[in-house]
Each structure stands twice: as structure tokens, then as C-alpha cells.
Amino acid sequence: MYAVQVENLTKVFGNFQALRGVSFAVEEGEVFGLIGPNGAGKTTTFRILAGLLPPTSGKVLVLGKAPGSPELKRVVTYLPEDAGTYRNLTGYEFLRMVSELYFGRSREAEEALELGVKIASLGEKIHEKMKGYSKGMKRRIQVARALMVKPRLAILDEPTVGLDVVHAKEIRTLIKEFAREHGSTILLSSHNMLEVEDVCGEVAIIDRGVVLLQGKVRDLLSEHGARNLEELFFMVAGRGEAM
Numbered sequence: 001m002y003a004v005q006v007e008n009l010t011k012v013f014g015n016f017q018a019l020r021g022v023s024f025a026v027e028e029g030e031v032f033g034l035i036g037p038n039g040a041g042k043t044t045t046f047r048i049l050a051g052l053l054p055p056t057s058g059k060v061l062v063l064g065k066a067p068g069s070p071e072l073k074r075v076v077t078y079l080p081e082d083a084g085t086y087r088n089l090t091g092y093e094f095l096r097m098v099s100e101l102y103f104g105r106s107r108e109a110e111e112a113l114e115l116g117v118k119i120a121s122l123g124e125k126i127h128e129k130m131k132g133y134s135k136g137m138k139r140r141i142q143v144a145r146a147l148m149v150k151p152r153l154a155i156l157d158e159p160t161v162g163l164d165v166v167h168a169k170e171i172r173t174l175i176k177e178f179a180r181e182h183g184s185t186i187l188l189s190s191h192n193m194l195e196v197e198d199v200c201g202e203v204a205i206i207d208r209g210v211v212l213l214q215g216k217v218r219d220l221l222s223e224h225g226a227r228n229l230e231e232l233f234f235m236v237a238g239r240g241e242a243m
Contacts (some may be wrong), residue, residue: 002061003028003153003185004049009058011044011209018044020209022058031179031186033200035229036237037194041209042189043081049187050078052240060079062153062166074102078145079157081189085138087131091122094130095144104150114228116148119174121167143171147178156188160195168192170230171190171201203229 004026004092012020019041026032034042047053048060060067062076086094095116096109103109117126120140130138139162146154159175160168176199179186190196196203197217202212213220213236217229226232 001028001064002026004032004187005029005059006045006049007059009048009060010056010221011041011048011053012056018209019056019058021050021082022206022209022211024115024204024211024214025214026182026185026187028185029179029183030202031176031188031200032155033186033196033203034189034206035203035233036189036206040215040237041207042206045058045206046078046080046157046187046189050076050155073148075152076155077149077151077153078148078155079159081161083138083142085130085133085141088129090129091120091126091133091137092117094141095120095126095148098145099148103124104202112150115150116144119144120149121170136164136167139163140167142170143174147174147184150182151184153185153187156186158190159188160190160192164169168195175199193233194228197229205233205236210235 002025007023009019009022022041022045034045037078044053048055049062049067062072065072069209083239085102096113099112099116103112122137122140125137143159146156160171163171172195175186178184200217202216205212220232224232224235
């Protein structure tokens with residue numbers, strides 16, 4: 001069964017067409033990467049899947065339902081690239097708030113909170129107000145927020161942005177282990193091609209609102225004679241611009 005099905009998706013903002021017939025599918029339990037340069041359409045696609053933007057046309061199904069359906073609110077999480085934090089809450093208070101929004105005051109909420117604290121891995125800093133957090137610390141809290149409720153689908157836009165090498169590696173490992181242990185589907189984007197190659201079993205390359213290529217990473221590398229995903233990316237979508 002597919003967790004995500006996108007067919008001929010378009011999105012128009014005024015005179016600008018952000019998505020031009022995007023199509024791809026993500027199997028349940030897959031860690032799937034949507035990659036492309038800046039302005040390629042990744043974030044617009046993610047916002048449509050999360051139910052935050054309506055499509056202009058096309059077919060979009062998330063766990064068999066239309067994005068934004070009430071049934072999806074408890075089983076789909078979305079982490080924007082620019083997600084902020086509540087300055088005057090501690091990390092612990094924020095994660096507790098999220099757990100109780102999902103599960104009320106229950107044992108399930110306590111278990112989600114415990115998992116969130118583990119994912120964030122901030123030590124005693126978890127009890128400090130987030131206005132004093134670094135960008136990387138805020139990002140770890142937000143990744144924890146997205147995964148702690150054990151979603152069936154987590155949509156993560158640049159999950160390791162702002163993290164140093166060590167913590168970025170920890171988050172990548174966590175994402176892979178989380179998907180394997182809980183059977184969750186993870187859909188993510190990243191400008192770090194080697195990171196995507198490390199985490200994702202399958203990818204789609206998008207540029208100028210069109211999906212150029214989709215498949216298993218190992219198969220795509222073999223088919224195109226590329227040494228790694230970064231090299232493949234520049235073969236397919238290289239524009240001589242910064243990603």
C-alpha cells in the first residue's frame with residue numbers, strides 16, 4: 001500500500017506555476033527523499049501533502065485520504081524548514097504540551113513525552129527556556145515533536161538544518177531506526193545529497209516543478225553510472241546554481 005500518491009499535481013500562485021504535473025508514490029514504511037535545488041517545488045509539495053495548501057489540480061492521497069482530512073490529523077506530522085519555538089517555554093514544557101494535545105493526560109502522553117525527550121537529547125538543557133536555545137537545539141526539539149507521537153507519516157523538510165556534523169548524524173540514524181522500529185513512513189528533503197543517500201531507500205529528483213526521476217537509490221546510481229547521489233543529481237538537475 002502507498003502512504004503517499006501524487007499524480008499530475010499542479011500548483012499556481014498568481015502568474016507563477018510552482019508545480020507542473022508532479023507525480024510520485026511512496027510505499028508505507030519507506031524513508032523517501034524529495035530532492036532538488038532551491039525553488040524546485042519541494043516545500044510547496046510538502047505543504048500540500050500536509051493539508052496546508054490546496055492543490056490547483058491533480059490527485060493527491062495521503063494514507064488513502066485527501067490531505068487535511070480530519071482522520072489524518074493524529075497520524076501525520078509535518079516539520080517545516082523554518083519551524084520556530086515558543087520562546088518562554090522550556091523544551092520539556094513544549095514537548096509535554098504536544099503530547100497532551102495528541103493524547104490528553106494519559107499514559108500514552110507520558111510515553112510520547114519520554115520518547116520526545118530521548119529524541120531531543122538535550123540533557124539538562126531540556127528544562128531551560130527555548131529563547132536561549134541555539135538553532136541546532138531548536139531543530140532537535142522540533143524533530144522530537146514530529147516523531148514523538150509515532151506518526152504513520154512524518155513529513156520532514158530539512159530535518160537536520162542548523163545541526164552540527166555529530167548531531168546531524170544522530171538525527172539521520174534516529175530517522176532510519178524510527179522508521180524501522182515503528183513502521184512509520186518518512187518523507188524528507190535535504191540539500192545534503194550524501195545525507196539523503198545515507199537515510200533514504202528511494203528518492204525523487206524535482207526541478208522547476210517537475211519530477212525528473214524516481215527510484216531506489218542503488219538502482220538509480222547503477223542505471224546512470226553515478227558514484228553517488230550528488231553526482232547523479234548534477235547529471236539530472238544540475239543548473240550551475242546553489243541548491
